[in-house]
Amino acid sequence: MTPTDSAKLDLNELKGMIGTTVPPGPWVEIQQPMIDLFAELTGDRQWIHIDVERARRESPFGAPVVHGLFILALIPALTGDGAPWIKGSVGINYGADRVRFISPVLAGQRVRAEQTLKSVEPYGDGGAKLTMAVVVEIEGNDRPACSVEMIGLIFP
Numbered sequence: 001m002t003p004t005d006s007a008k009l010d011l012n013e014l015k016g017m018i019g020t021t022v023p024p025g026p027w028v029e030i031q032q033p034m035i036d037l038f039a040e041l042t043g044d045r046q047w048i049h050i051d052v053e054r055a056r057r058e059s060p061f062g063a064p065v066v067h068g069l070f071i072l073a074l075i076p077a078l079t080g081d082g083a084p085w086i087k088g089s090v091g092i093n094y095g096a097d098r099v100r101f102i103s104p105v106l107a108g109q110r111v112r113a114e115q116t117l118k119s120v121e122p123y124g125d126g127g128a129k130l131t132m133a134v135v136v137e138i139e140g141n142d143r144p145a146c147s148v149e150m151i152g153l154i155f156p
């Protein structure tokens with residue numbers, strides 16, 4: 001679908017894509033300096049994230065844990081080129097539902113995400129509100145890091 005071909009998005013075409021899963025984006029390694037920067041930017045400097053030696057000694061995970069909200073913030077990068085229903089459109093975040101941090105991500109692990117179009121609703125004058133089921137996976141782990149329903153608005 002290329003929404004720029006018309007003045008309005010074709011809601012029937014979008015609805016026909018419900019259930020479409022986009023292959024995951026590339027693996028992204030989350031390194032400790034990235035975690036430290038996120039901690040500094042957000043003020044969440046809990047030792048389990050930034051004190052490498054203490055996390056090795058005292059954490060039940062044996063290493064620093066990536067902030068859950070950092071994983072959530074990485075979803076645009078983790079889903080790769082995005083989805084065909086957004087190309088050629090202006091897309092903005094509207095919110096998130098059912099956020100679950102299922103497995104911790106440790107410093108040095110790699111993650112990526114896939115998304116499945118779950119629902120389409122008209123929004124405003126010619127726009128659409130889309131809900132995508134997103135699963136963030138951890139390389140080599142059977143359980144995902146995170147699952148969330150991301151809600152976005154797209155406009156032609």
